[in-house]
Amino acid sequence: MQKYFLGLKSTLPSMSPVDQSWPARPYLFLDGVHRELRRIFHLWRCKQYRSQFTQEKKVVYEEKLEASELFKDKKALYPSSVSQPFRGDYLEISKNPKYQKLHSAVEEKVLLADVVNKINRANGKGTARIFLLAKNSFVLDDQTGQVKASVPLPDLTSVSVSTQSDGFFALKLKEGSAAAVKGDFLLSSERLIEIITKLHRTGATAADREQLDVDISDEFLVQFKQDKVCVKFIQGSPKNGNSASCKRKNNRLLEVSVPATA
Template sequence: MQKYFLGLKSNLPSMSPIDKSWPARPYSFLEGVHAELRRIFHLWRCKKYRSQFTEEKKAVYEEKLEASELFKDKKALYPSSVSQTFKGDYLEMVKNPKYQKLSSAIDEKILLADVVNKINRANGKVGCTFFFNSDYFVLKKFSNLIIMGKLFCELTNELFHQGSSSAVKGDFLLSSDHLIEIVTKLHRISSLAADREKLNVDISDEFLVQFKQDKVCVKFIQGSPKNGNSVSCKRKNNRLLEVSVPTSP
């Protein structure tokens, strides 16, 4: 037993929680003990790893976990987004003089500020608009005035649909390079707020939107290599909006 424990001590794997290695069992009668020590060691190093986290880092990993629960094995390009850090304020509103006036008008902390492209309902061309999300200011505005539900394409990280309460103009179709982060933050906030309805997220390669009086089908197809790595939208007729997505991440 002394030889077993000293040998195990000298051959322990690294302190990384994702290290799956474990020394081979030297004696068959210690099979149960060997497995239990592996479990205990792993739990201990996970605890040591978590103890190093600041509150800010904990929040980052919690958001990444929520993103995994929403998109893992559902979106083809999700794996490529895992290593991308959720930055939140991509416009640097506090530092950037261009947005300081708007930033000062928001009392709460800005959780996300980004530029998104708005798809023109008439022809499918891409325009530009701003997307701001704070703990209260914009989230309340979005939940009350714009967002009724969301649909996302399985093939691309870039396009999402927001239902609108406005029957005159119809739904919004927005394109963003940080779609997974935007949706994760919105979903997380709606889940934590007791006075708000939880945001439902659906993923599909084909769905209906309301453009003024018309019901239009948004259909995603694989683009050709000549289209490059960008997403392109084209209104085919009154009933179809075709979105061409890159053939590879």
């Protein structure tokens, strides 16, 4: 037994929680003990690894875990987001004088600030908008400091995305709410995974509202004023190189053409 334990001590694998190696069992009668020691060692090194995290780093990993639970094996865009850190404020809105007016219009801490494309309901073309997410609302701004829409998060009922590698997402609003007068929002962003993950987390931590539903389908309905319009995703050869493109086909259909993945 002494020889076994000393030998195991000198051949233990690295402290990395993803290291799958484990020394071979030298004696048949120790098979059960050998497996149990492997389990205990792995739990211990995971605990040691977690103890190094600051509170900020824990939040980063919690967000990445939530993104995995929402999108892994469901959304083709997800794998490319795994290695990208979630930065939140991509515009440095609290420091940049250019956005001083916009920052003062949002009284809460900004959780995410980035430029997205708002899809025009009439023709499917995109228009650049600043998207701000705070604890209790999201804001769309026209980049001049003029707020185009300010939506309380309790009025947001669900988010719809496709299964493909595009960045299109629909923010669906509660019928009858003040924010829903013009209908739902159809947006596009390269950082879709981060935006929806943060939206989902704000709902999960709020006591006054239900958790946000995330629907993943290549065909879903959006409400544009009085009309229900189908957003349909197809494999195609978009005109914008490797980017997905959107086109209004008729009164009831918006078609998004997504490049075929290899």
